[in-house]
Amino acid sequence: METGNDVELVRSFFKRDIAQVSKPGRYLGIEVNARRRPLTARGCNCVLVYPDVYEIGMSHLGLAILYEEINEREDCMADRAYLPWVDMQELMQRKGIPLFGLESRVPLNRFDVVGITLQHELTLANVLRILSLAGIPLRAADRGSRDPLVVGGGPGAYNPEPVAEFFDLLVLGEGEEVVHELLDAVREWKDMEKGDRPGFLRRCASIPGVYVPSLYRVHYRPDGTISGIEPLEGAPMPVRKRVVSDLDRVTRPRRPLVPLVESVHDRCSLEIFRGCTRGCRFCQAGMVYRPVRERSEDVLYAWGREMISATGCDELSLSSLSSADYSRIISLAERLSRDLERERVAVSLPSLRTDSFSVELASKVGRIRKTGLTLAPEAASPRLRSVINKEVTDEDLLEAVSAAYREGWRKMKLYFMVGLPGEEEEDVEAICSLVRRIMREGDSGRPPRGLRLSVSVSTFVPKPHTPFQWVGQLSLPETARRHFILKEGLRIRGVTWKWHTREMSYLEGILARGDRRLGPVVEAAAREGCLDNWSEFFSWERWRRAMEERGLDPTWYVERERGEEEVFPWDHLSAGVDRSFLWEEYQKAQRGEATEDCRYGDCLGCGVCDGKEVSGRLAGGGS
């Protein structure tokens, strides 16, 4: 690889200037287990980008998997990048330093592929900030043969429309297999001097799971709704997500990177299964990661031990969407915690169901540490719980809290949402009375002395590919009114409560179900700022103005109830679950009817299993 002027620039920047910024450890790229491979001449050089700061990005499992997949190949390499903190951004801009891959210190625009994960709506402006710091043309249409291919992925790819024009292509679903098909395609293209970019993108579109936004034209009606999405030049309609059928057979990060700077989740993550069939109607993850596929117990046991000995981590987290649901959870958790206890490694279960079984399990395996426990009843009234299909009762919650209290936890966190479809004032008040009941009587009629409850309340944001994709989100004044009810009602000794910034949830709502007309809005907002998920940098005013200037109405995107037949901006993208199933679920929600978990009951016909490659897989052997 030729050494250009900009590579020198980065090098001298490290010599002279890096000590000026806060926590320079974030930019060094010398983590234990970093592969630090040089760029190749003929293979595909990738840089994997998490569009938020190092401390958040380093904990992300998806990119860790891709990092491993790509670097296992002799002919290709992967480096990493994150959004620099504001002081570093300013310094880089002042000194003319382009954003670079942490390990190679080569500017991003010299890579073949810049892969960006879309994990959250409030990081979309960060994506544009990253492209502009890297000196890569923002719009895919403006990129030429010397510019990298900007590739997106992650759950945000299920509706990437607000940023679609900035991506050459996106990948829907799980990346372990499709990444190799893409790498091979890029290699081949590189052999042909990267000529005819549009032709190359057309070829990519024939790879299952690959979405090339420029190959779809969106037609709007005068009222702003979409009349149709037209695939061009034989592009697939819809693009279907990729699913790995057997997780035991794909690459696992055996030597995960060890963050140099303390990160949000300073632990090794053992992904025990993917998917969740509990069917909570608000939950996008529960819909788009289907079907449930468990890894086998022995694979997990060996993998967990391997990661601990390769990192020196003191915590192994059994992660999934609902860890207590894993078929062999007791056996796995007990084996791991018994064997790792000697090395003082704690085994933790981050996402627990709200029941005493889960709490007792967490307690049994987490003998060593009792920091905080989080339970998520989401809604406090039985009626609203049946709307969201979360089958948990007040008694379950009280028992779970009591079990935790008995096991020694004194600090617990409860998660609720406001603004769920059909929510009335009394449903909000039910949160207060439920919390009061916990603090007064526990489940034994006596107040649990010394218990401190932290109640965290988020605003419900309807997400694409869920049964609630049709509903209107709460307006800002109405959210404020419901927060006020909580503020008054949660003045209880030992209880603190936190709420999500209302305008942040509102912006999340705009972008979650946004369409392509929002592209210039994101671009304008990103010019003036970024890090919208950090309250010290978030500015609703910036976004409101950007929308107003383009004649777009936030309430239309956020608060409007959609009709059954409305064409959604993401209708050409399929997460596997049928739209008709989602609609039926929405109707059942309105009637307060429950839907069973297909793990225990009959197939619900959600559409995700194809009866061949894609189907549920349990570690106990059943499916």
Add this chain to the structure above:
Amino acid sequence: MKRILVKYYKKGDAAYLSHRETMRAMERALRRSGADLVYTSGFHPRVKVSFAPALPLGVSAEAEYLEVAVEREPDLADMTRRMNEALPEGLRVVSLQVLPDYMPKLSRWARYGLYRVEGAGGSFHLCLRIDGEGGGRLRDALQKLEDRFGAGVDAVTRVGIYASRDEILEEYPDKVYFYHTENGELEIMEESGAG
């Protein structure tokens, strides 16, 4: 229980790791060293380890120290090798030493830091106290050096940590500047007899 004195260096990019980040990296390496470590008790057990006073960000070090408690004496060569495999580039264990019981704790003897200062005016040795209240004013000392010699500083390396000034003079009989953290005076170090 035995104590092991770990001597390590911190060079290159690793010099930009903060004290806290360096501690984390060393603790992780200790956990992977194969040694039978002593842990603190309680809900969040930690490796029983103590570090020499913090090195300012951006300063390299040739001989830093930490002291770690182990249940029994490990194979030192094996422990060194395993730790070095588990450390980020630029952090390396130089030697390990099992401390006899009579040796004072690291926090009792790590008093003086000796720095090599390189700049346009040449290369100097600078010594200052690094423990207690007045410890660690390296930046002030460097400013004083710059003022005195009218030349900027390019690189600073902590070359060692000592219990007394006499130890330093034994090793470095040539001119060493001593910075008094109490009054900001800079003087040439001479044998004091006092230490």
